[in-house]
Amino acid sequence: MLQSIKSPADLKKLTLRELNQLAKEIRQQIISVVSSNGGHLASNLGAVEISIALHRVFNSPDDKIVWDVGHQCYAHKLLTGRLESFSSLRKRNGLCGFPKTSESPHDAFNTGHASTSISAALGLLAADKIQNKKTHAIAVIGDGALTGGLAYEALSHAGHLGLPLIVILNDNKMSISRNVGGLSKYLSRLSMKAKYQTFRRHFDALAKKLPFIGEAFFKLIVRLKRAVKAVFYIDNFFVDLGFEYVGPINGHNIGVLTDVLEDVCKLNLPVVIHVVTRKGKGFNYAEDKPDNYHGVVSFSINDGLTESININKNFNKSFTEAFSDMLLSTAKEDKRIVTITAAMKSGTGLAVFAQTFPDRFFDVGIAEGHAATFASGLAANNLRPVVALYSTFVQRAVDQIIHDAALQKLPVIFALDRAGFVSADGETHQGLFDISLFRSTPNITIFAPASENEMRLMFEWTLEQETLGPMIIRYPKANCPLEIEAFSLPLELGRGVFVTENDEKQVCLAFTGSLYREVVEAAAILKENQIKADLYNLRFLKPVDENYLIELMNTYKLTIFIEEGIKDGGFGEYASALALKHSVKTKLTILAAESSFLEGNNALGTREELLAVNGLDGKGIAKIVIDQLSFIKYP
Ligand SMILES: Cc1ncc(C[n+]2csc(CCOP(=O)(O)OP(=O)(O)O)c2C)c(N)n1
Known part of the structure; x- marks a missing residue:
C-alpha cells in the first residue's frame, strides 16, 4: 500500500480498511529505519493516524500543515513522496528528521524548537x-x-x-518524560469528560441524517452544541479564548479523525481538536517506556535494546554524565544548590539529582x-x-538571562549541554550561538571546560564567589578526554592555561575546551611538519x-583562536579587536563555524563529521596553521 502512495492525492482513493x-x-x-539510523521513534509512532487523516482530508501544499517541534513528521514525509529516500533519514546527504521547506x-x-506551530500556522x-x-x-x-509560553x-x-x-x-500525556504542570492536569480532566463527546457524536450523526442541511443550519447546530458544551465544560480554556473545542x-481511529x-472544515472558526494518542503506538517497548524511545540511537527491533545498553562502556564518561556526577556530589554538601530543567x-x-533531591x-x-x-x-x-x-x-531565554539574571547580577548557573556541533538533528539543534549571544552581556562569566576535572573546578569556583552574576558553563555532546595536570591547575580570573608550551613561541593554538582533542591532533600533525x-x-x-591576553598574543608569530561556535561575535573576533586596538604584532587567525546557518550536509552527520566539514578537526586546524605560516616572513 505504502509503495503506491506517491503524493497525498493517492490517499483520497483509499477505503478505510486500506x-x-x-x-x-x-x-x-x-x-525499521529508526532502528538503524536512530531518531524520534515514539513520537512518530503516535502520530501515524493523525498524519493519514490530515492528508486524506486536506490538500497539501495549498493547505498548510505545521508540525510542532517537527519530531513527529516521519509519516507525513512518507505520505508526501519521500519513501524512496526515507532510509537516508538523519544521515549525511539524507532526509532531515524535521520538516524542511527546502x-x-x-x-x-x-x-x-517547541511551541511555534500555532504562531506559524496562524501567520500562514x-x-x-x-x-x-x-x-x-x-x-x-x-x-x-x-x-511553552509562545503557544499561549x-x-x-x-x-x-x-x-x-x-x-x-496531540495529547499523549508525555513530553519527553511524563508531562508536568497544571496544564497537563487540566488536559487530563478534559479527557476524562468523554461523556460530552459521546453525546456530541450522536448529535452529529442525527444532524447529518437531516435532509438539506445547509451551511447556515450547520452553524446553528454548532452554536447549539456550544450551549450544550457550556453545561459540561463550564471552564473550557480553549472555548474561553475564542476557539471551538472538539x-x-x-x-x-482514522474514521473518527477524518469525520x-x-x-471542522465547514466551520469558519478557530478550532482546537483534542486528540488522545499513545506515544510509541505499535512497538511494545516504546509503548511501555516512551521516554526511553523518544529519541533513540540505533536499536534492535527484536529486543528493543539500544547500543549503549548493549555494549559495555569502555570509554570515558560524557560531559553530561560528568555534569550529573559533579552536581550530585556538590549538592550533598551545599544545600543552596537547586536545579531546574525545561x-x-x-x-x-x-534525572539522578531529581531522584535524590x-x-x-x-x-x-x-x-x-x-x-x-x-x-x-x-x-x-x-x-x-x-x-x-x-x-x-537557551536561545529562548536570551532576554530573561540579560534582563533578569545579568542586570541584577544574580548568581544563576546556566549549564549549557550540547554546546557546539550536534549530530543528526540538523540545523535547528546546533549549539553554536551561545558564545556570541552572551559574550556581549555585562556581568556574565562564560566558562568552556576541557575536561571533567576542569568543569568541577569551574563549578566550585563559582559557588565560592559572593558577588558573581550569572555564569554559563558550556560543554559539548562528547565524551570527556583523559585528565592531564593542566586541567586541574587553579583558576585565575580571566586567564586560560597552557596545556603544552615550547620555548620557540612559534604558534599558539588558543582553543575553547570542547576542542581539546582536535588541537592535540593538530599539534601532532604539525610536529611531523617540524x-x-x-x-x-x-x-x-x-x-x-586583557593585559595577559595581549602579552600572550605579542609573544607569538602566529596566534589562532579556535572555537566551537559561530565566528560572528565570538571569542576570536573579540580577541582580534583587542589585538588591533593594542597594535599586537602576532599574525592572528580565527577558526570557528562560518557565520551562516549550517545547512544540508554541513548540519547532518556525527559531531566528528561536522567538525571535519567545518574545518575544525585536527587536520583542518593543522592545514590552516601551515597555510598561515607560509605567509609569515621569518627574520
Ligand atoms: C524550545 C525547546 N525546548 C526543548 C525541546 C526538546 N524537546 C523536543 S520534543 C520535546 C517534548 C515534546 O512533547 P510533545 O509536544 O508532547 O510531543 P510528543 O513527543 O509527546 O509527541 C522536547 C522537550 C525543543 N524541541 N524545543
Whole structure:
C-alpha cells in the first residue's frame, strides 16, 4: 500500500480498511529505519493516524500543515513522496528528521524548537487570507509543546483574530518524560469528560441524517452544541479564548479523525481538536517506556535494546554524565544548590539529582524563558540555582538571562549541554550561538571546560564567589578526554592555561575546551611538519584578563583562536579587536563555524563529521596553521 502512495492525492482513493493497512505499513517502515539510523521513534509512532487523516482530508501544499517541534513528521514525509529516500533519514546527504521547506513543498514551515506551530500556522493562514486564497492551516502540537509560553501568546492572538485555524492537540500525556504542570492536569480532566463527546457524536450523526442541511443550519447546530458544551465544560480554556473545542477523540481511529476534520472544515472558526494518542503506538517497548524511545540511537527491533545498553562502556564518561556526577556530589554538601530543567530531565543529566533531591528539583515544562527568570528569583533569595539546558534551547531565554539574571547580577548557573556541533538533528539543534549571544552581556562569566576535572573546578569556583552574576558553563555532546595536570591547575580570573608550551613561541593554538582533542591532533600533525605549536586552553571566554591576553598574543608569530561556535561575535573576533586596538604584532587567525546557518550536509552527520566539514578537526586546524605560516616572513 505504502509503495503506491506517491503524493497525498493517492490517499483520497483509499477505503478505510486500506488506510488502516497503510498505517501498519508506515509504522513498520518507521521502526525499521529508526532502528538503524536512530531518531524520534515514539513520537512518530503516535502520530501515524493523525498524519493519514490530515492528508486524506486536506490538500497539501495549498493547505498548510505545521508540525510542532517537527519530531513527529516521519509519516507525513512518507505520505508526501519521500519513501524512496526515507532510509537516508538523519544521515549525511539524507532526509532531515524535521520538516524542511527546502526538502518538500509539503513541509510548510521549518520547526525543531517547541511551541511555534500555532504562531506559524496562524501567520500562514492570515497571509493566505490577505492574498484572497481560500485555504486551511493546521497546527499539530503535542501536550508537551503546549507547556511553552509562545503557544499561549498564539492561542490568544488566534482567538482574537477568529480566522479558521485548526489546532490539533496531540495529547499523549508525555513530553519527553511524563508531562508536568497544571496544564497537563487540566488536559487530563478534559479527557476524562468523554461523556460530552459521546453525546456530541450522536448529535452529529442525527444532524447529518437531516435532509438539506445547509451551511447556515450547520452553524446553528454548532452554536447549539456550544450551549450544550457550556453545561459540561463550564471552564473550557480553549472555548474561553475564542476557539471551538472538539474532543477528546481517539487519535488512532482514522474514521473518527477524518469525520471530525471534514466537519471542522465547514466551520469558519478557530478550532482546537483534542486528540488522545499513545506515544510509541505499535512497538511494545516504546509503548511501555516512551521516554526511553523518544529519541533513540540505533536499536534492535527484536529486543528493543539500544547500543549503549548493549555494549559495555569502555570509554570515558560524557560531559553530561560528568555534569550529573559533579552536581550530585556538590549538592550533598551545599544545600543552596537547586536545579531546574525545561522538560529535559534525562537529556541534561538531572534525572539522578531529581531522584535524590526531589524538593530541590524543578521541571518547569518546555519553558526556558520562565526557567531563567524563575531561577533568578531563587537566586535573589539566597539559593544557587543551576539551570540545565541545551545550548540551542537557551536561545529562548536570551532576554530573561540579560534582563533578569545579568542586570541584577544574580548568581544563576546556566549549564549549557550540547554546546557546539550536534549530530543528526540538523540545523535547528546546533549549539553554536551561545558564545556570541552572551559574550556581549555585562556581568556574565562564560566558562568552556576541557575536561571533567576542569568543569568541577569551574563549578566550585563559582559557588565560592559572593558577588558573581550569572555564569554559563558550556560543554559539548562528547565524551570527556583523559585528565592531564593542566586541567586541574587553579583558576585565575580571566586567564586560560597552557596545556603544552615550547620555548620557540612559534604558534599558539588558543582553543575553547570542547576542542581539546582536535588541537592535540593538530599539534601532532604539525610536529611531523617540524612546527611546534603551544596549546592554550582559554577556560574563561568572559571576563578576560586583557593585559595577559595581549602579552600572550605579542609573544607569538602566529596566534589562532579556535572555537566551537559561530565566528560572528565570538571569542576570536573579540580577541582580534583587542589585538588591533593594542597594535599586537602576532599574525592572528580565527577558526570557528562560518557565520551562516549550517545547512544540508554541513548540519547532518556525527559531531566528528561536522567538525571535519567545518574545518575544525585536527587536520583542518593543522592545514590552516601551515597555510598561515607560509605567509609569515621569518627574520
Ligand atoms: C524550545 C525547546 N525546548 C526543548 C525541546 C526538546 N524537546 C523536543 S520534543 C520535546 C517534548 C515534546 O512533547 P510533545 O509536544 O508532547 O510531543 P510528543 O513527543 O509527546 O509527541 C522536547 C522537550 C525543543 N524541541 N524545543
